[in-house]
């Protein structure tokens with residue numbers, strides 16, 4: 001089967017890898033001119049980790065990733081409010097847990113896909129898609145015209161394929177009233193190696209992690225309703241400055257470094273909820289069809305699970321595409337919805353709305369310093385209640 005995969009993030013290259021391994025002909029189409037670097041860190045574990053093991057990429061993920069030794073919450077005066085040892089939580093995940101730059105995770109998966117000879121086109125996207133029932137005719141922005149048996153949108157939260165094939169964003173996107181900024185600067189001090197240091201006030205959380213090359217990654221989540229300026233970094237940074245005006249602790253020093261950020265990511269925290277992930281010969285995987293939002297802390301793993309399951313269902317259905325696409329959705333939809341519902345409640349941790357929520361949040365953080373309570377609270381989410389069908393070829 002000739003498959004066009006739009007988007008070379010996490011889901012796209014995973015899908016390409018497994019399609020190739022299953023004997024299909026995938027083409028990856030990425031609108032960025034080259035693989036993205038930097039960005040933000042993701043925690044990666046669970047069933048996604050199983051898939052990474054089957055792909056043979058875990059050693060490289062562990063080499064590039066970080067094992068945090070402390071999650072520390074500090075007050076405006078820099079003193080510790082709470083300190084959690086992630087070792088206990090990592091133990092709960094059977095040690096199969098790594099914190100890694102999203103761009104590194106994407107790059108490692110991409111290398112695996114390309115090792116299987118996947119055609120990859122950078123710097124282009126789909127202009128239009130026409131499904132005539134027998135095939136999908138894709139016109140690319142460059143003017144090229146190609147025909148495929150299946151087109152899969154793996155183009156993230158703001159998916160163009162979703163818009164073209166399923167309708168406007170408003171029909172599926174659910175904003176969570178939080179925006180997120182992630183940026184890296186060189187030479188920031190203090191560093192606190194292998195410690196995720198967070199400072200939270202009413203309305204926001206500012207988190208910093210020292211990276212290996214002397215840079216520091218900042219992840220700021222803050223209350224923000226409504227749209228954000230698109231493709232306009234100065235305007236986005238102005239929104240961030242306004243939201244954090246008057247904040248204490250290191251926040252003014254962090255904002256001072258915004259001007260020399262070497263990467264800057266800015267978006268709203270949103271979920272995508274759809275009644276189906278395919279229509280005819282066009283399907284969606286990853287954030288495009290089922291974004292759980294950054295609050296879930298599991299979007300990357302889910303993106304891989306969805307991509308892998310789509311291919312596995314094609315195999316199990318003996319090539320019956322309609323049966324496979326239906327089974328792909330049926331197998332995963334309830335689990336994804338469960339993660340999405342659970343994520344909504346976590347907004348308080350990332351950006352408390354008021355003083356009461358802040359106090360409650362910090363109290364829970366302090367209780368989590370007791371390993372038994374941490375295990376009780378996190379145990380369920382760190383063990384995926386979900387079994388993947390192992391690969392057919394072992």
Ligand SMILES: Cc1cc2nc3c(=O)[nH]c(=O)nc-3n(C[C@H](O)[C@H](O)[C@H](O)COP(=O)(O)OP(=O)(O)OC[C@H]3O[C@@H](n4cnc5c(N)ncnc54)[C@H](O)[C@@H]3O)c2cc1C
Nearest residue numbers: 007009010011031042043125155156286287297298299300
């Ligand atoms: C701040 C933050 C923290 C997060 N933390 C975690 C975490 O701890 N753990 C976790 O598992 N997940 C986390 N996530 C979520 C995770 O990053 C996503 O769920 C995951 O990247 C989804 O993968 P994807 O391949 O579906 O989409 P993406 O990774 O967004 O990839 C989409 C790709 O499609 C490309 N693209 C977009 N539009 C087009 C187009 N029109 N044509 C061609 N290409 C296009 C993009 O350039 C990109 O390469 C976090 C997300 C954020 C924002």
